[in-house]
Amino acid sequence: MKAKWFLAIITGILLVSLVTPAAAKEKNSLQDEIIYDLLVDRYFNKVIQNDYEVDSRDITAFNGGDFKGLASEMQYIKDMGFTMVSIGPVFATDTYDGKEVIDYQQFERHFGTEEEFQEAIDKIHELDMKVIIDIPTQRVSKEHVWNKENPEWFSENEDGTMALDTTNPEAQRKLIDWFSEFVEEYEIDGIRLQTADQLDEDFISQFSETMKSIRDVYIISDLEMGPQSGLDAVVKPGIEEDLRSSYKNFDPLSTTSPDFEETAEGQLTRVDSLLSNRFTSDIVAVRGFPPTRWNLLMFQLLTMPGIPIVQYGSEIAMNGSAPPESHSILNMGVDEELIDHITSLTSLRNQSEALRTGETEVLHEKDGWLVYKRSNKEESWIIAINNSSSTKSLTIPAEVIGDDKEMRGLFENDVVRQNDDGDYQITLDRELGEAFNVIERKGFNKAYIAALILLYTLFISFLVLAWRRGRKRNLAKANKSKNSDVEEFPKPNHG
Numbered sequence: 001m002k003a004k005w006f007l008a009i010i011t012g013i014l015l016v017s018l019v020t021p022a023a024a025k026e027k028n029s030l031q032d033e034i035i036y037d038l039l040v041d042r043y044f045n046k047v048i049q050n051d052y053e054v055d056s057r058d059i060t061a062f063n064g065g066d067f068k069g070l071a072s073e074m075q076y077i078k079d080m081g082f083t084m085v086s087i088g089p090v091f092a093t094d095t096y097d098g099k100e101v102i103d104y105q106q107f108e109r110h111f112g113t114e115e116e117f118q119e120a121i122d123k124i125h126e127l128d129m130k131v132i133i134d135i136p137t138q139r140v141s142k143e144h145v146w147n148k149e150n151p152e153w154f155s156e157n158e159d160g161t162m163a164l165d166t167t168n169p170e171a172q173r174k175l176i177d178w179f180s181e182f183v184e185e186y187e188i189d190g191i192r193l194q195t196a197d198q199l200d201e202d203f204i205s206q207f208s209e210t211m212k213s214i215r216d217v218y219i220i221s222d223l224e225m226g227p228q229s230g231l232d233a234v235v236k237p238g239i240e241e242d243l244r245s246s247y248k249n250f251d252p253l254s255t256t257s258p259d260f261e262e263t264a265e266g267q268l269t270r271v272d273s274l275l276s277n278r279f280t281s282d283i284v285a286v287r288g289f290p291p292t293r294w295n296l297l298m299f300q301l302l303t304m305p306g307i308p309i310v311q312y313g314s315e316i317a318m319n320g321s322a323p324p325e326s327h328s329i330l331n332m333g334v335d336e337e338l339i340d341h342i343t344s345l346t347s348l349r350n351q352s353e354a355l356r357t358g359e360t361e362v363l364h365e366k367d368g369w370l371v372y373k374r375s376n377k378e379e380s381w382i383i384a385i386n387n388s389s390s391t392k393s394l395t396i397p398a399e400v401i402g403d404d405k406e407m408r409g410l411f412e413n414d415v416v417r418q419n420d421d422g423d424y425q426i427t428l429d430r431e432l433g434e435a436f437n438v439i440e441r442k443g444f445n446k447a448y449i450a451a452l453i454l455l456y457t458l459f460i461s462f463l464v465l466a467w468r469r470g471r472k473r474n475l476a477k478a479n480k481s482k483n484s485d486v487e488e489f490p491k492p493n494h495g
Contacts, residue, residue: 030218030233030266030307031264032357033307035083036077036080036084036086037088037311037312038087038088038330039087039096040066040070040090040098041062041098041111042063042096042312042327042328043069043070043312044072044330044332045063045064045069046068046069046072047066050109050111056329059324059325059327060096062096062110063096063329065329066110066111066112067112067113067116067119068119070087070120071119074127075127078127079343080343082310082346083130084130084131085132086132086134086190086309087120088133088274089134091104091108092107092108092109097327098136099139099140100140100161101136102141104179105178117186130189130190131188131189132188132189132190132191132218132220133191134191134194135175135191135193136194137175137194138195138198138199139159139161141161142161144162146164146171150170150171166200167202167203172203172207175203180214183215183217184214187215189218190217190218190219191218192222193219194222196221196231197221201229204219205229206230208231208232209230220234220268221233221268222273224236224237224239224240225237232266233266235267235268235309236264236267236268239267239269239271240271240272243271243300244272247293247296247297247387248279249283249286250387251367251388251389264304267305267307268309269306269307270308270309270310271297272311276323278314278320278321279294280294280317280318280319281320281321283317284319290319291317291337291338292431294338295433296385298341298342299345300370300383302342302348303348303349303374305374308349312330315338315342316330316331316335316338317338318330344411352381353379354376354378354379355374355381357376358374358376360373361375361400363396363400367388368387369386369387369392380437381435381436381437382396382401383433383436384435386430386433391429392428393425393426393428394425405417405418405439406438406441407439409435410434410435411433411435412428412434417441418441
């Protein structure tokens with residue numbers, strides 16, 4: 001574990017030394033965010049007093065996660081580099097996932113009190129992150145308080161749940177009035193409208209306009225759909241299928257980059273969601289190795305155009321064929337290799353404006369070998385992902401890179417310069433990804449050399465410290481063994 005923390009520190013040093021200063025601009029749009037998507041009930045159980053009929057062995061029941069647990073473990077999400085956290089529905093509900101709402105004006109008692117909810121929001125903001133809450137309207141409980149008061153606002157679904165008629169002016173006003181108060185009082189940063197494709201378009205526009213008049217808040221959809229007035233972002237159509245089919249195994253039959261070169265403004269990107277089976281289940285089905293598959297998938301997800309959403313547990317390759325099986329309680333006490341990889345990629349994305357909002361040009365895409373360029377006026381990156389069973393190479397002409405440049409790899413530490421033909425050739429081993437920072441060729445990069453010297457010094461110190469500790473342990477064991485041997489012989493009897 002210490003060795004992994006050591007490598008994570010060094011990766012951070014190299015990122016700081018290589019990323020250009022222009023990348024450090026202040027974030028000001030949804031395009032700059034990286035979203036971590038969770039359910040309160042399945043995150044962390046901190047308070048036993050609200051565990052009413054909780055059964056962690058029953059995946060259909062409440063499992064105990066609460067607002068206190070969310071606040072106490074928020075640093076975990078922050079440390080991975082996420083900038084927004086989506087916490088799902090938080091209102092009184094019949095179900096652990098919060099969809100079957102009973103009362104929008106009450107917090108779910110299993111999750112905690114109003115004060116504990118406010119503490120969780122305050123903690124998120126204290127860590128300089130933003131919070132999104134979900135509003136379900138199309139599968140609420142038959143026991144919903146509005147259904148009892150105004151049954152004409154609802155229609156019944158086949159599964160017995162109720163759908164709120166968002167074309168009804170009175171229902172619209174009730175929703176807008178209440179959530180105007182909610183957003184203002186608790187300083188909510190984003191709202192995700194569940195099943196947005198089933199909502200009245202005029203309602204969405206009016207709802208969004210009203211919320212934004214109160215606070216600078218994002219309104220997004222939870223589904224793949226086309227652009228919609230009033231929605232700041234929707235899930236990019238086809239993105240899940242494209243990423244799943246490309247990365248569930250190496251040497252994919254077809255490599256499909258999801259319309260890389262079209263604008264990604266207002267498009268959420270993800271490989272799976274709280275609504276679907278886990279990506280890990282696809283990998284297991286074809287007998288793949290989840291850590292490697294996730295490493296490569298994350299490389300593309302966090303460097304491609306769009307607003308990335310990562311489902312909770314992806315950082316530990318959580319499995320599950322479908323909800324509720326895919327909604328296990330999060331286990332944070334696991335190996336951190338994938339977590340470290342995600343942290344390095346989010347750190348890079350957060351520092352690079354080009355990776356968040358820059359232009360994209362696909363340079364090569366064939367047989368699992370994907371190379372694309374992300375750039376703006378200040379910086380340029382070449383992203384290479386070798387999702388194949390063999391080493392791959394690509395010659396990139398100077399027209400793409402420029403003359404007298406060099407490409408510095410942040411993960412495999414390769415340096416590529418112009419060859420005699422004036423081109424740049426990159427080579428990458430199987431099942432690896434690399435981000436090459438394109439910079440002016442200046443001979444020796446002082447910051448980079450300093451980082452390498454520091455790396456060498458820290459590594460030697462680490463080895464010396466480990467050797468000394470090992471030597472002390474061996475001496476202690478030897479002394480203990482010696483003393484133990486002496487005590488085993490009985491004293492002679494002179495009587």
